Amino acid sequence: MACLTETDWSLFTLLDQHQLALRETSAKPHAASLSCEMSSSEVLRAIENVIEDVIMSLSRNKAPILILRNRSDWGNIQFKDAVGLQMVPNCTTRKIRSDCPKSATKFALFLKMLSIIYKMVQTNVYATKRDIFYTDTVCFGNQRVVDNIINDISCMLKIPRRTLHILSTSKGCIAGNLSYIEEDGTKVNCTCSTTAPVPSNVEGIRNLITDAKFILIIEKDATFQRLLDDNFCTKMSPSIIITGKGVPDINTRLLVRKLWDTCRIPTFALMDADPHGIEIMSIYKYGSVSMSFEAHRLTVPAIRWLGLLPSDFYRLNIPKCVLIPLTKQDQTKLASLQARPYIARQPAWKKELEIMETSKMKAEIQALTSFSTDYLSRVYLPNKLQFGGWI
Structure with missing residues (x-):
């Protein structure tokens, strides 16, 4: 066995001191965290549920809305030593209304993005956020719009982007x-x-x-x-x-x-x-x-x-x-x-x-x-x- 240097011993000492932290960090995810084990059919069903809600609202002569969790609000964040900054389960939300001039365009872009994701999951095709932007640069306007919508959808559905068939560069x-x-x-x-x-x-x-x-x-x-x-x-x-x-x-x-x-x-x-x-x-x-x-x-x-x-x-x-x-x-x-x-x-x-x-x-x-x-x-x-x- 090779001799251990003083550096090795110093590092091993640190490792010993943090065995508890290791066990906590590798614990099973909180129920509110995103699932990486969803099947394609489950992802499709999650998207269908959103669209069904839109259709139901229209059938009742009500303006469809999308309810999103506030990802940028510190009030929705709790700090845990073993996890870091984590979104609370019951956080505040914001609405994207289809009947409001300020949000109607964003509502339409969300549905467009859900349609793109649905087709990718259905056909087992993957794409980067950049690829998606270039499918319709005029409609999306800029890359940041695409990035934010994808993150909001991932957060709303509680499904990681990779499982939505979206790749990160x-x-x-x-x-x-x-x-x-x-x-x-x-x-x-x-x-x-x-x-x-x-x-x-x-x-x-x-x-x-x-x-x-x-x-x-x-x-x-x-x-x-x-x-x-x-x-x-x-x-x-x-x-x-x-x-x-x-x-x-x-x-x-x-x-x-x-x-x-x-x-x-x-x-x-x-x-x-x-x-x-x-x-x-x-x-x-x-x-x-x-x-x-x-x-x-x-x-x-x-x-x-x-x-x-x-x-x-x-x-x-x-x-x-x-x-x-x-x-x-x-x-x-x-x-x-x-x-x-x-x-x-x-x-x-x-x-x-x-x-x-x-x-x-x-x-x-x-x-x-x-x-x-x-x-x-x-x-x-x-x-x-x-x-x-x-x-």
Whole structure:
């Protein structure tokens, strides 16, 4: 048996400390969460029920309406340590009326989208949101309209988008000690010298094999590529690194969750020390308000904040010339983060946010290159992982 390094022992200690969190996170989904096991006939029936309600209203000389759950209302969100931001079962709703000039067009677009989804499920055809937009660009107007309607339908029917035969385009990348087989039988062998795109169907991958000791989620592609160039995944300890290239897409979040469920190894986040980076990390860890109805499939509450921390500015004596003053927009975002329900449960996070608020300064991960070009992979990350410099 190979000898374990101090880093390995540090990571194993963290893993032992969080066995309870692992069991809670991998618990069965709440009844209000979306079902991934619905058959095509059940999906078709769910859509038919909506259309039947519309027809029944018309038969009674009543204007049909669609009732949607408010996905963007914090009042409909509850925070649970083992799940993150989750939509409450009995949340407030909004109505899309067919007889109101302001909502009639949206009502029609919903029916159009339901028709498109119905035909795709019926014929076993899949399409991306972009594909759907280009079926009628004039009617939909812009991509955001399509995205919002699809999310509202998924939330209304309580059916994941993949089960509705809607694919999400992946932008994330993954590398390191990992191999798996995609749904179509393609064998993927990630290495530390090349990157693999995040699969478009994360639920379909199988035979996931890894000897990684930890997973590192990286905010920016530039930092991800820097670690690849430095052969970080093998120099220190077998590991997996993944990036969503900024705000993560659904597939990247699904993959992080699948890795966590499958591997049960410590998972860390490496982000810029600014409000935007902290919010991105929070999306991986606790989810977002707009997608809270899918929280059980997307969040990994066990993620730890490895860096860059605001306290690192002073601990490492980072040169002031590479620190950046917070903008008014940054300060507004910071105040919003400080009011989030999970911050009260994370005193160490709260302290870091207070440091940023007091100093009114932020920094990108690239600020560490002021010490040396390989300082991140050679010094910063090894020390953090070995001596437990995460929160």
